[in-house]
Amino acid sequence: MKMRIKKMGLLMLCVMLFAGFSMTAYATDRSYTYNYDWWGDVQDSPDVYTVCNVYTSADFGLDVSLKSPEGMFVKGNMVYICDTGNNRIVELERVSTEEFEVRRIYDSFNGDIENTTFSSPSDIAVSEEGDIYIADKGNSRILKLDKDLNYLMQFDKPVDSSLDPETNFTPNKIVVDTAGRVYCIATGINKGLIKYENDGVFSGFVGATKVKYDWMDYIWKKFATQEQRAQMESFVPTEYDNIYMDYEGFVYAVTSSVTRDSLRNEEAQAIRKLNLMGNDILVRNGEFDVYGDLYMGNGGGYEGPSYFQDVTTMDNDVYVCLDRNRSRLFGYNDQGKLVFACGGNGNMDGYFRRPSAVEHMGYDLLVLDSQDCSLTLFLPTEFGSLVYQAMDQFEQGDYDASGETWQKVMDLNGNYDLAYIGIGRSLLRQERYREAMDYFELKYDDENYSKAYKQYRKEWVEEHIVIIIIVVLAAFLIPLSIGRVKAIKHEMEIADIFKYRS
Amino acid sequence: MIASLLKREKYQHYIDSLKFALYCITHPFDGFWDLTHEKRGTYAAANTILILTLLVRVMKLRYTSFIFLNVYWEELNIFLYLASVVFPLALWVVGNWGLTTLFDGKGRLGQVYMATCYAITPYPLIQFPLMIFSNFVTVDEAEFYAVLSYISLLWAALLIVAAMSQIHEYTMRKTLLFIVFSLFAMLVIIFILMLFFSMITQGIAYFISLGREILFRL
Numbered sequence: 001m002k003m004r005i006k007k008m009g010l011l012m013l014c015v016m017l018f019a020g021f022s023m024t025a026y027a028t029d030r031s032y033t034y035n036y037d038w039w040g041d042v043q044d045s046p047d048v049y050t051v052c053n054v055y056t057s058a059d060f061g062l063d064v065s066l067k068s069p070e071g072m073f074v075k076g077n078m079v080y081i082c083d084t085g086n087n088r089i090v091e092l093e094r095v096s097t098e099e100f101e102v103r104r105i106y107d108s109f110n111g112d113i114e115n116t117t118f119s120s121p122s123d124i125a126v127s128e129e130g131d132i133y134i135a136d137k138g139n140s141r142i143l144k145l146d147k148d149l150n151y152l153m154q155f156d157k158p159v160d161s162s163l164d165p166e167t168n169f170t171p172n173k174i175v176v177d178t179a180g181r182v183y184c185i186a187t188g189i190n191k192g193l194i195k196y197e198n199d200g201v202f203s204g205f206v207g208a209t210k211v212k213y214d215w216m217d218y219i220w221k222k223f224a225t226q227e228q229r230a231q232m233e234s235f236v237p238t239e240y241d242n243i244y245m246d247y248e249g250f251v252y253a254v255t256s257s258v259t260r261d262s263l264r265n266e267e268a269q270a271i272r273k274l275n276l277m278g279n280d281i282l283v284r285n286g287e288f289d290v291y292g293d294l295y296m297g298n299g300g301g302y303e304g305p306s307y308f309q310d311v312t313t314m315d316n317d318v319y320v321c322l323d324r325n326r327s328r329l330f331g332y333n334d335q336g337k338l339v340f341a342c343g344g345n346g347n348m349d350g351y352f353r354r355p356s357a358v359e360h361m362g363y364d365l366l367v368l369d370s371q372d373c374s375l376t377l378f379l380p381t382e383f384g385s386l387v388y389q390a391m392d393q394f395e396q397g398d399y400d401a402s403g404e405t406w407q408k409v410m411d412l413n414g415n416y417d418l419a420y421i422g423i424g425r426s427l428l429r430q431e432r433y434r435e436a437m438d439y440f441e442l443k444y445d446d447e448n449y450s451k452a453y454k455q456y457r458k459e460w461v462e463e464h465i466v467i468i469i470i471v472v473l474a475a476f477l478i479p480l481s482i483g484r485v486k487a488i489k490h491e492m493e494i495a496d497i498f499k500y501r502s
Numbered sequence: 503m504i505a506s507l508l509k510r511e512k513y514q515h516y517i518d519s520l521k522f523a524l525y526c527i528t529h530p531f532d533g534f535w536d537l538t539h540e541k542r543g544t545y546a547a548a549n550t551i552l553i554l555t556l557l558v559r560v561m562k563l564r565y566t567s568f569i570f571l572n573v574y575w576e577e578l579n580i581f582l583y584l585a586s587v588v589f590p591l592a593l594w595v596v597g598n599w600g601l602t603t604l605f606d607g608k609g610r611l612g613q614v615y616m617a618t619c620y621a622i623t624p625y626p627l628i629q630f631p632l633m634i635f636s637n638f639v640t641v642d643e644a645e646f647y648a649v650l651s652y653i654s655l656l657w658a659a660l661l662i663v664a665a666m667s668q669i670h671e672y673t674m675r676k677t678l679l680f681i682v683f684s685l686f687a688m689l690v691i692i693f694i695l696m697l698f699f700s701m702i703t704q705g706i707a708y709f710i711s712l713g714r715e716i717l718f719r720l
Contacts, residue, residue: 039574446569450640457638 032350033342035416038287038444040294043415048331048340048384049365051349052377053098060092060102066373071123071135071173072357072366078103079359079366081375082121082134089124089134094361098377111151115139125176133176135184140169142184142196155182158194158202175245183243183251190239192278193253206278207253209237209269238268242357246313250275252282254321256307263291263305270308271321285447286337292323292330293341302326302345310358312365316391320358320365327352329365329378337418339387350376363388383412390422399429417443428452433459519544523551523623527657530664537620538613538669545612548619552591554626556584562629567636570647590688594618597687602670602680609669617669621661628654 031044057065067085074080079092079100088107092100108117119138126132130147142155157169170187171194177183180198183206192208221229238257245251251274262268270291273282288294292306306323313319317334328343344351354371363385365378380388390405403426410419424439425448433456440449461468522542526533537543560580563573595618599611609617632650639647667677 038572441568444568444572446641449569450642454640 032344033340035338035340036288036294037415037417040288042295045340045416046383046413047342047381048387049329049342049378050381052364052379054349055100055375055377057373060090060100062090062102062105066090068370069368069373070356070370071121072359072368073124073126074359074361074366075126077361078126079361079375080124080126080132081368082124084120084122084137084370087118087120087138089118089121089132097379100375106149109143109145109149109151113151113154116151118143122171123173125174125182127176127180128178131180133174133182135171135174137170137172140171142171142174142182153200155184155196155200155202158196160202162191163189173240173242175243175251177245177249183245185240185243185253187239190237192237193240193243193251193274206276207240207251207272207274207280208278209255209272241308242310244311244313244319246317246319247315250281252311252313252319254308254311256309256324258291258305258307260296260305263289270306271311271319282336283334284336286332286335288338290321290332290336292321292328293326300345306330309355312358312360314360314363316363316388316395318388318391320360322355322358322367324355327355329358329367333391333418339418340384347372350378352376383409386412387418390419394422394426399426402426403430421445421448424448424452428455431455516544516546518542519547520550523547523620526620526665527623527627527661530661531668534617534620534665534668537617537665538609543616543620545616548616551619551623551626552588555622556587558626558629558633559587560584562633565637566633567639569639569641569644570636591618593688593691594684597691598666598680598684601683601687602666602672605680607670607672607680609666613669614666617665618662621665622658624654624657624661628657 030042031046033045033047033049035043035045037043053059064086066081066083069081070084071082072079077094079094081090081092083090086107088105090102091104093103095101110116118134118136120136121134122137123135124132131152132143132145132147132149134143134145136143140157144152144154146152155171157163167188171184172187173185175183182196182198184194184196186194189205190208192205195203195206197203238255240253241256243251243253252271253274254271255268256270258268258270263270266289269280269282269289271282272280275281282290284290292308296303296305302325304325306321306328307325308321309324310322311319318331318339321330321332322328323330323343326343327345328341330341331339333339342350345353347353352367352369352372354369355367356370357368359366359368363380367376367378368374369376386405386409390402390409393399393402393405403423406419406422406426409416410423413419420439420443424436424443424445427433427436427439428448428451433452436452437449437456440446440452519542522533522537526537526543560583562571563578563583595611595615599607599609599614601607602609602614628650632647632654635650636647663677663681666672666681667674670677670680672680
């Protein structure tokens with residue numbers, strides 16, 4: 001509601017100014033990392049992540065180089081890469097900060113079934129026990145292997161009356177929860193995520209996007225001919241592009257079937273966080289919805305909104321989305337506020353040609369490029385580490401330390417809104433309301449400002465209660481007594497006894 | 503001696519006419535009738551109300567709490583901002599007078615201006631205290647601000663209707679009809695102005711290029 005009031009106020013102001021605020025606020029020479037301020041203007045930022053190294057097949061010592069790898073999974077120090085083009089899986093172990101060693105390469109498995117090879121494996125997941133799940137896309141199955149590559153079971157095309165038995169089943173992306181349940185995205189199935197129980201039984205679809213039903217379109221459809229109707233957008237849920245399961249078991253699902261208008265009108269969500277019921281529980285408290293770049297104009301040949309290809313969630317609830325349109329990484333915190341945005345299309349380190357997957361290892365990020373066939377390792381910079389440290393300290397309840405760390409962050413980047421709000425929140429917890437208000441006001445955080453102001457106002461009233469009562473009493477009593485005196489005077493003047501004398 | 507007395511009388515008249523605005527906004531029909539027919543309003547008071555309105559609008563930008571109003575100072579042009587009040591007002595006055603004078607409207611141009619200025623009195627009267635009040639509320643209490651703000655605008659709008667009916671001596675139906683027509687007239691004036699300015703620019707550009715060509719040939 002208050003968002004609406006504020007938006008309305010803004011709108012009014014825009015109209016009053018005759019011209020809205022500029023949508024072409026591009027800096028000509030922008031830094032690698034940037035952020036958006038309250039107004040949606042681009043603010044240059046120090047790097048949150050810096051490229052440690054870009055690894056190619058030669059760096060790993062592979063005889064056959066990687067060919068359009070699409071899927072990646074990280075567990076502990078192990079990195080599993082689906083070498084889709086070569087129908088094989090490559091397992092790497094990170095032996096030191098900068099060094100990866102190949103542990104295993106396999107393109108087949110042991111078992112008593114007909115086909116023991118992979119065909120275009122597009123995603124891989126590894127459970128706590130070490131069981132390996134592979135989306136064997138070309139063979140229309142999801143395989144479950146034990147850690148020694150022995151066949152355990154497979155998940156086939158779900159038997160459901162709503163699915164055409166003729167169509168091919170192409171499992172594209174998978175995640176596995178701690179109980180061994182498998183969630184899968186299959187190409188051409190838009191009813192949500194396919195959920196299998198741990199015994200391989202298909203148990204339903206979860207998390208389908210709500211179908212937006214525009215009554216204007218509905219009326220148009222009534223009048224349209226068959227051909228026109230076929231050309232119109234049909235009311236179907238959108239397909240997801242990728243999923244990630246975070247440490248708490250929530251599924252982050254991204255979709256790239258979004259348009260500029262649907263995002264701006266908040267009709268479509270580029271990313272959703274699904275609970276067990278399949279409801280979207282992503283917190284969107286930022287000034288802008290979670291959809292990557294705000295400016296979708298034509299820049300350097302790339303047009304349209306950010307198309308999220310993959311997402312990964314770190315243990316501090318910061319989730320990083322990978323945009324395949326402009327090849328950027330967008331980090332958001334648990335409140336849906338942008339922590340950083342960086343990257344771009346290109347051949348330099350830290351830029352990508354066709355990024356296909358992002359994973360995290362601690363606070364380090366790994367990005368797989370399917371055209372470049374390379375793996376980019378990002379490490380947090382001093383600035384990035386401080387940001388994460390401040391978040392962690394706040395999470396742990398160490399508010400004083402968190403405030404100090406945010407202060408260090410602000411010293412490195414005076415345009416970083418999260419630092420101001422972070423300091424404000426730590427001051428708020430320390431009950432230093434007056435100071436907190438200043439920080440919130442600087443970054444237009446009305447919600448937190450109101451929290452601080454409410455306390456400050458309460459304190460002020462409690463301190464000055466005596467004066468307030470005196471002023472209120474005076475305001476009542478003085479006019480009252482003046483009236484009374486006047487009345488007495490008047491009565492004295494018209495009183496009979498005085499009249500007789502004069 | 504007589505001059506100073508006259509001055510004092512004039513000053514007293516100005517204060518009275520300003521005070522009369524308060525009577526107008528509480529007793530609109532009676533008030534706006536007397537405004538012109540009994541000559542109780544003055545241009546000085548009307549100008550004062552307009553200036554106060556402009557002043558409050560500018561002050562609002564700076565002193566309203568950021569919860570309600572955030573100003574993108576980089577792109578604010580204070581003159582354009584003020585023109586956004588003055589220009590529609592001028593259009594309204596001219597448009598309304600231009601139409602009503604053709605259809606038995608008794609109000610003259612100056613009287614339309616004076617009555618309109620008197621009718622917007624609630625705006626500075628409510629918005630100024632509201633501006634101060636906005637700094638003492640939280641987002642949970644934002645509704646109060648919004649409601650009061652709407653009241654000030656609604657009140658002014660109703661007063662304009664009352665004022666127009668009284669100074670033109672129209673029935674209510676005719677008043678409302680002519681208010682709608684006046685709004686159309688405003689659009690027409692804007693259209694003609696734009697046409698005029700674009701023609702002028704074209705004309706000037708033509709002569710400039712002609713001059714250049716001649717200089718070039720010489």
